[in-house]
Amino acid sequence: MGKPRGFLEIRRSKADQRPIGERLNDFREFELPVPDALLREQAARCMDCGIPFCHHGCPLGNLIPDWNDHVLSGRWEEASIALHATNNFPEVTGRVCPAPCEASCVLNLETIPDQGDGSGRVQPGAVTIKQIEHQIADRAFDDERIRPQRSPVRSGRKVAVVGSGPAGLAAAQQLGRKGHEVVVFEKDDRIGGLLRYGIPDFKLEKEVIDRRLDQLRAEGVSFRSRVHVGVDVTGDALKKQFDAIVLCGGAIVPRDLPVPGRELAGVHFAMEFLVQQNKRNAGDIVPEEGAILATGRKVVVLGGGDTGSDCVGTSLRQSAESVTSLELMPRPPDHRRDDNPWPQWPLIYRTSSSHEEGGQRDFGVMTKAVLGDDQGRVRALEVVRVELKGGKLVELPGSAHEIPCDLLLLAMGFVGSPRAGMLEQLGVEMDARGNVRTHEFATSVPGVFAAGDMSRGQSLVVWAIAEGRKAAERVDAWLSSTAARVA
Ligand SMILES: Cc1cc2nc3c(=O)[nH]c(=O)nc-3n(C[C@H](O)[C@H](O)[C@H](O)COP(=O)(O)OP(=O)(O)OC[C@H]3O[C@@H](n4cnc5c(N)ncnc54)[C@H](O)[C@@H]3O)c2cc1C
Ligand code: SF4
Numbered sequence: 452m453g454k455p456r457g458f459l460e461i462r463r464s465k466a467d468q469r470p471i472g473e474r475l476n477d478f479r480e481f482e483l484p485v486p487d488a489l490l491r492e493q494a495a496r497c498m499d500c501g502i503p504f505c506h507h508g509c510p511l512g513n514l515i516p517d518w519n520d521h522v523l524s525g526r527w528e529e530a531s532i533a534l535h536a537t538n539n540f541p542e543v544t545g546r547v548c549p550a551p552c553e554a555s556c557v558l559n560l561e562t563i564p565d566q567g568d569g570s571g572r573v574q575p576g577a578v579t580i581k582q583i584e585h586q587i588a589d590r591a592f593d594d595e596r597i598r599p600q601r602s603p604v605r606s607g608r609k610v611a612v613v614g615s616g617p618a619g620l621a622a623a624q625q626l627g628r629k630g631h632e633v634v635v636f637e638k639d640d641r642i643g644g645l646l647r648y649g650i651p652d653f654k655l656e657k658e659v660i661d662r663r664l665d666q667l668r669a670e671g672v673s674f675r676s677r678v679h680v681g682v683d684v685t686g687d688a689l690k691k692q693f694d695a696i697v698l699c700g701g702a703i704v705p706r707d708l709p710v711p712g713r714e715l716a717g718v719h720f721a722m723e724f725l726v727q728q729n730k731r732n733a734g735d736i737v738p739e740e741g742a743i744l745a746t747g748r749k750v751v752v753l754g755g756g757d758t759g760s761d762c763v764g765t766s767l768r769q770s771a772e773s774v775t776s777l778e779l780m781p782r783p784p785d786h787r788r789d790d791n792p793w794p795q796w797p798l799i800y801r802t803s804s805s806h807e808e809g810g811q812r813d814f815g816v817m818t819k820a821v822l823g824d825d826q827g828r829v830r831a832l833e834v835v836r837v838e839l840k841g842g843k844l845v846e847l848p849g850s851a852h853e854i855p856c857d858l859l860l861l862a863m864g865f866v867g868s869p870r871a872g873m874l875e876q877l878g879v880e881m882d883a884r885g886n887v888r889t890h891e892f893a894t895s896v897p898g899v900f901a902a903g904d905m906s907r908g909q910s911l912v913v914w915a916i917a918e919g920r921k922a923a924e925r926v927d928a929w930l931s932s933t934a935a936r937v938a
Contacts, residue, residue, distance in 0.1 A: 454495035454496075454523065457492075457495035457496050457497075457498070458496045458497075458498045458558055458575055458578075459575075461492055461493070461495060461496050462575075462576070463493070463496065463558075463575065463576035463577065463578075463579060464485075464489065464493060464579070465579060465582065466482045466483055466484065466485050466579075466582050467482075467483045467485075468481050468482055468483065468804070469481040469483065471807070471808050471809075474653065474808075475767055475768055475808060475809075476768075477653075477768070478651065478652040478653050478728070478732050478768060479652065479653065479656065480546070480652070480653060480654070480655070480656050481653060481804070482546075482585075484586060484589070485579075485582060485586065490522060490582070490583060490586055491522055491523050491525065493578065493579045493582070493583065494519040494520070494522040494523040494578070494583055495523050496558065496575075496578050496579075497515070497516050497519035497520070497523075497578045498557065498558065499516060500516075500557040503515060503516050503557070504555040504556070504557060504794045505552040505553070505555055505556050505557075505577075505578075505580060506552075507555060507794070508551040508552040508553070508554055508555030508556070508794060508796075509551065509552040509913065510551070510911075510913050510914050510917040511537045511538050511544075511913060511916060511917045511920075512537055512917075513534065513537050513538055513541075513552065513580075513584070514533050514534075514536060514537060515552060515578075515580055517533045518530045518533045518534050518583070518584075518587060519578060519580075519583060521533060522583055522587065527587065527590055527591070527594065527596075528596060530587045531587055531588070531590075531591035531596050531597075534584060534587050534588065534591075535591075538584075538916060539620070539621045539624050539625070539916055539919075539920065540617060540620070540621070540663055540912075540916055541584050541585075541587065541588040542585065542588035542589055542592065542659050542663065543617065543646060543655065543659065543660070543663075543912055543916075544581075544584065544912060544913050544916065545581055545582070545584040545585025545586070545587075545588050545589075546585055546654060546655050546659070547650055547654050547655055547912055548581055548911065548912060548913045549911065550577075550580060550581040551796050551913075552577075552580045552581075553577035553578070553579075553580050553581060554577070554793075554794065554795075554796050554797055555793070555794030555795075555796075556577035556578055556580065558575045558576060558577050558578060559576070559577045559793055559794075560793050560794075592662055597662075597663075597666055598666075599666055599669035599670045600628055600670060601628075601669070601670050601671060602627065602628050602629060602630035602670075602671075603630075604630045605630050605632070606629065606630040606631050606632075606930065607632075608631045608632065608694045608695070608930045609631070609632045609633075609634070609692065609693045609694050610626050610631050610632070610633050610634075610693060610694065610695045610696070610697065610926060610930075611634055611636060611680075611689050611692070611693040611695075611696045611697070612626075612633060612634070612635045612636070612696075612697045612699060613635075613636050613680045613689075613696065613697070613698050613699060613700050613873065614635075614636075614637065614644060614698070614699035614700040614701055614903070614905065615635050615636075615637040615639075615642040615643055615644050615674065615676075615699075616643070616644020616645055616646060616699060616701050616903060616904070616915060617644065617645075617646060617903065617912045617915040617916045617919065618644075618699040618701075618902045618903025618904070618905070618915035618916070618918055618919040618922075619635055619637075619644065619697070619699035619903070619919065620635070620642075620643075620644075620663075620664075620667065620919065621915070621916045621917075621918075621919030621920050621923070622697045622699060622902060622919035622920070622922050622923045622926070623635050623667060623672045623919075624666075624667050624670065624672065625919070625920050625923030625924070625927075626697075626923045626926060626927065627667070627670045627671050627672045628670065629923070629927045631927070631930065632671070632673075633671070633672045633673065634672075634673045634674075634675060634693075635672060635673070635674045635675065636675050636678045636680050636684070636689075637674065637675065637676045637677075637678065638677070638678065638679035638680070638682075638683075639676065639677070640676055640677055641676060641733070642660070642664055642674050642676055643657070643660045643664075644699075644701055645701065645912075646660055646912070647660060647729065648722075648725070648726045648729050648730075649722065649725060649726070649729075649758070649761075650757075650761065651725065651728065651729065651761050651764060651765055652729065652732045653764055653768070654761070654764075654804075657729075657732070657733060679872075680700075680872075680873045681871075681872030681873030681874075681875075681876055682872060685876050686873050686874075686875075686876030686877035686878075687876060689877075690877070690898075690899075694898070694930060695898050695899075695900065695926050695929060695930055696877070696898065696899045696900070697900045697901070697902060697922055697923075697926060698873075698874075698877075698879070698887055698894070698899065698900065698901040698902075698905050698906075699901070699902050699903045699905055699915075699919065699922075700868055700873070700905045701868070701903065701904045701905055702865040702866070702867050702868055702885075702886065702904040702905060702907075702908055702909045703722075703865065703868060703869070704865060704866050704867055704868065704869055704885065705720045705721070705722060705861065705863075705864075705865055705866070706861075706863040706864045706865065706866050707861065708753065708818060708821075708861050708863065710818055710819060710820050710821060711820045711821070712820050712821030712822055712823055712829070713821055715821055715823040715827060715828060715829045716826075716827055716828040716829065717828045717829040717856075717857055717858050717859060718821055718829055718859045718861070719743050719858075719859070719860055719861065720860075720861050720862075721752070721754070721758045721759065721761070721762050721860045721861060721862035722758070723743055724743045724745075724762060724765065724860055725758070725761055725762065725765060727742065727743055728765050728769070743858070744769055745765070745766035745769040745770075745771035745774070745858055746769045746770050746771065747770065747771070747772055748766075748771050748772060748857050748858040749771070749772050749773045749775075749855050749856050749857050749858070750762075750766045750771045750772075750773065750774045750775070750856070750858045750859075750860065751774075751775045751776075751777060751832055751854060751856040751858070751859050751860070752766070752774065752775070752776045752777070752860045752862055753777050753818060753859070753860070753861050753862060753863055754776075754778070754861065754862035754863040754864065755776055755777075755778035755812070755814075756862065756864065757803075758862040758864075759776055759778075759860075759862035760776075760803040760805045760806060761805065761862075762860045762862055763776055763803075763805040763806060763808070763809075763810050764803075764804070764805030764808060766810075766858075766860075767805070767808050767809050767810065771858075773810070773811070774809065774810030774811070775810060775811045775812075775813065775854060775856075776806070776810060776811070776812045776813070777813050777816045777818070777832075777834070777854075778812070778813070778814045778815075778816065779815070779816065779817055779837065779844070779863075780814065780815070780839070780844075781814050781815045781838065781839055782800060782814035782815070783798055783799050783800045783801075784798075784799055784800065785799060785800050786799060787799060815836055815837050815838060816834050816835075816836060816837070817834060817835050817836075817837045817844065817846065818832050818833070818834050819833045819834060819835055819851070820832070820833040821833075821859060822853065828857065829856055829857055829858070829859050830855070830856070830857060831853040831854060831855050831856055832853065832854045832856050832859065833851065833852075833853055834851070834852060834853070834854055835847065835850050835851045835852075836850035864909055865904070865908075865909040866884070866885050867881070867884055867885020867886050867908065868881075868885065868886060868887065868905050870885075874887065877894075877896055877899055878895075878896055879894040879895055879896050879899055879901070880894065880895040884908055886904075886905065886906050886907065886908050887901040887905050887906045888906075889901050889902075889906045891925055892906070892918070892921060892922040892925045892926075893925060893929075894906075898929070900922050900925060900926050900929075901922070902915070902918035902919050902921070902922035903915040903918050903919060906918070
C-alpha cells in the first residue's frame with residue numbers, strides 16, 4: 452500500500468501551469484510535469500481504503516491503488532504494466548479525462564481534522580490520480596517501454612473498424628492483439644477522431660496521438676484515411692470484404708439553434724471553428740475565404756460543456772475582443788446537493804482551465820433570436836432570462852435584452868449519427884436518440900458491432916476507450932463462434 456497515514460500528513464497538490472499571459476500566446480499544452488519526488492509523495496496519499504471506489508468511478512476500472520503503490524516505490528515499469536492492463540491510451544485520459552475516479556476517491560468522503568494550521572476540519576481532497584496516470588504514461592514513452600505487442604498467432608479473420616477516435620483505436624488495438632487483421636477506415640485526412648480534430652492542442656498536443664499510432668501500426672493495424680464509408684466504399688462492399696465490422700463513427704450531428712437569424716453570416720457550429728484551428732496547428736493552410744476567426748470579434752459561445760469551453764480557450768488565443776459563454780440551464784450549486792452524494796459524480800459548478808483564462812459566463816439565458824446588421828452579419832443576440840420551475844424553464848418577465856456579438860459559436864451538444872449513408876446501407880437499427888441501437892455492442896445486423904459515441908451518444912474519451920475494449924471482446928468471441936458471418 453501507500454504510506455500509512457500519508458493522507459493525513461501530505462496535502463493534495465496539483466501540477467503547476469504555465470502563466471495565463473504566456474499560454475494564451477500559443478496552442479501548446481500548459482500543464483507542467485510534477486517533479487518525481489513530489490509525484491511519489493502524492494501517490495503516498497493513497498490510503499489503501501480496502502474498497503477502492505475509484506475503480507468503479509473509472510469507467511475503465513483502472514487499477515489505481517496498484518499503480519499508486521508502484522509509483523511510491525519507484526517501480527515505473529510495473530506501474531506502466533498495471534496502467535496499460537486496463538487502458539490503451541492513458542497518456543490521453545491522463546490529459547483530458549474529467550477524472551470521475553477522483554470524485555469517488557474515499558479521501559473525498561469526509562472532512563478530517565486539519566493537520567496544517569489546526570484551524571479546524573478540512574476536506575483532504577482526492578489522490579491526484581489523473582496526474583499520476585499522465586506521468587506514468589509519458590514516462591513509459593520517454594523510457595521506451597511502449598513497445599509493439601504483436602500477436603504471435605494470426606486468426607485469418609478480417610475486421611473493419613469505421614472511425615479512428617478513441618473507441619475505434621481501442622477496439623482496433625485489442626482486436627489486432629487477438630491476431631485478427633484489422634483495417635481502420637477514417638473519412639478525415641488524419642487519424643484520431645475528436646482527439647485530433649475536436650480537442651484543442653492546448654489540452655492534447657497531437658504528437659501524443661502520433662506516437663501511440665506508431666505502436667498500433669507496428670502491431671499490424673492498417674489505417675485508411677480519407678475513406679468515407681457509405682460514400683467512397685459502400686456498407687455492402689465492407690460486409691463482403693470483412694468477417695466483422697465495428698462502427699465507431701462518433702456522434703457527429705450538432706444540435707442546432709432553431710431561432711430567427713440562425714442563417715446570418717458569423718453563426719457557426721463550434722466544430723467548424725475548432726477543426727480549423729486544429730488544422731492550422733498541424734501546419735495546414737485554411738483558405739482565408741471560409742476561415743472562421745475570433746480575432747478582434749465579440750464572441751458568444753452557446754453551451755457550457757467541454758466543446759463550449761474549448762471554444763473559449765481557442766477564441767482567447769485568437770485574441771478575441773470579448774468572449775461570453777451562455778448556458779441555458781441555471782448555475783449549478785457550489786457543493787453537492789443531498790440527493791447527489793459521494794461517490795456519485797458531483798453535479799456542481801465547475802471552472803475549466805479555459806474559463807480561468809478569461810471571458811464572461813452567464814447562466815439561465817435563453818436565446819430568442821440572432822440579430823443582423825445591414826450586411827447580413829450577426830451583430831447581437833436577443834435573449835431572456837429563464838428559471839427552472841417545476842422541472843420546466845420559465846421566462847422571467849421584463850428580462851429581455853441584447854448581447855453584442857459578431858461571432859456566434861453553437862456548442863450545444865450533439866444529437867447522434869447521420870442515418871443516411873453507411874448506417875442505412877448496413878441496415879442497422881437506430882434508437883430514439885439518433886444513436887446506433889446495440890445490445891452488448893452487437894447491432895441489429897449479425898457481425899456488425901458499435902461502440903463509443905456512435906452507440907452511447909456524446910460522452911467522454913474514457914467511455915469511448917472502455918467501450919472500444921469491450922466491443923473488441925464481443926467481436927473476438929463472435930469470430931471464434933462457428934456462426935461468424937456478416938449478414
Ligand atoms: C470539442 C470537444 C471537446 C471534447 N473534450 C473532451 C475532453 O476534454 N475530455 C473527454 O473525456 N471528452 C471530451 N470530448 C468528448 C470525446 O472527444 C468523445 O466522447 C470521444 O472522442 C468519442 O470517441 P469515439 O471514438 O466514439 O468518436 P470520435 O472521436 O467522434 O471519432 C469518430 C470518427 O469516426 C469518423 N467517421 C464517422 N463516420 C465515418 C464514416 N462513415 N466513414 C469513415 N469515418 C467515419 C469521424 O470522422 C471521426 O474521426 C470532447 C468532444 C468535443 C466535441
Ligand atoms: S481514465 Fe479517467 S477516470 Fe480512469 S483513472 Fe484515469 S483519470 Fe481517472
